[in-house]
Amino acid sequence: MTSPASSAATAATTGPLDLAPVVPVVIIDDIESAVPLARALVAGGLPAVEVTLRTPAALGAIERIAAEVEGARVGAGTVLTPDQAKAAADAGATFLVTPGCTETLYAALRDTGLDFLPGTSTVSEVLRLRELGVRDMKFFPAEASGGAPYLKSLASPVPDVRFCPTGGITPASAPSYLALPNVACVGGSWMLPSDAVAARDWHTVEALAREASRLRDKTAGSTPA
Numbered sequence: 001m002t003s004p005a006s007s008a009a010t011a012a013t014t015g016p017l018d019l020a021p022v023v024p025v026v027i028i029d030d031i032e033s034a035v036p037l038a039r040a041l042v043a044g045g046l047p048a049v050e051v052t053l054r055t056p057a058a059l060g061a062i063e064r065i066a067a068e069v070e071g072a073r074v075g076a077g078t079v080l081t082p083d084q085a086k087a088a089a090d091a092g093a094t095f096l097v098t099p100g101c102t103e104t105l106y107a108a109l110r111d112t113g114l115d116f117l118p119g120t121s122t123v124s125e126v127l128r129l130r131e132l133g134v135r136d137m138k139f140f141p142a143e144a145s146g147g148a149p150y151l152k153s154l155a156s157p158v159p160d161v162r163f164c165p166t167g168g169i170t171p172a173s174a175p176s177y178l179a180l181p182n183v184a185c186v187g188g189s190w191m192l193p194s195d196a197v198a199a200r201d202w203h204t205v206e207a208l209a210r211e212a213s214r215l216r217d218k219t220a221g222s223t224p225a
């Protein structure tokens, strides 16, 4: 995760990317679900929680999680505009995630003072952000953009950038990403099946989160593509 204080010199090692092998990507429709859902993720071993700004409930959900869920590190995802970056920071987000990045958006992310993870999917996008001092980036949409083989190809020419690939990743494909030296963690929504969330079945969410939190153990047996 890039933070203004540390990004230029070295990759941060204690940001939200370093807390668990998976950052859950959450879409919240019902604000009353925000706190129990986040508690289930934290109990399952996934403390960094990315709430996407795709629903009217999102900012309120970030506020509630920040205030009420012990052990959670809540962030905002799907940040598309400078206004959204500021609103998420005001709501209590501790990190910001974007699917792509522009100069304007980069400046707004930086100006919040929060950790941020700008989205990239090409080498030139990676190099542009690298020139600005960014060392932690999202790789999105991961599966559609070339998946683990693509990131593996980047590890040698650009060894000092870490990625959080997100988009289409499953428990089956996650280990091939996590085995790469330039992958800090992966993002995904599979531990939040829409039927379980709609039924407020937090036991299922917690169990899936727990499995996800142990995924790094499986990388030993996986062969990076």
Ligand SMILES: O=C(O)C(=O)C[C@H](O)[C@H](O)COP(=O)(O)O
Pocket (backbone or CB within 6 Å): 025, 052, 077, 078, 079, 097, 098, 099, 119, 140, 166, 167, 168, 169, 187, 188, 189, 190
């Ligand atoms: O909202 C954003 O900022 C995004 O970039 C998109 C999310 O990362 C993906 O929607 C999560 O991917 P899935 O695991 O395939 O659901």
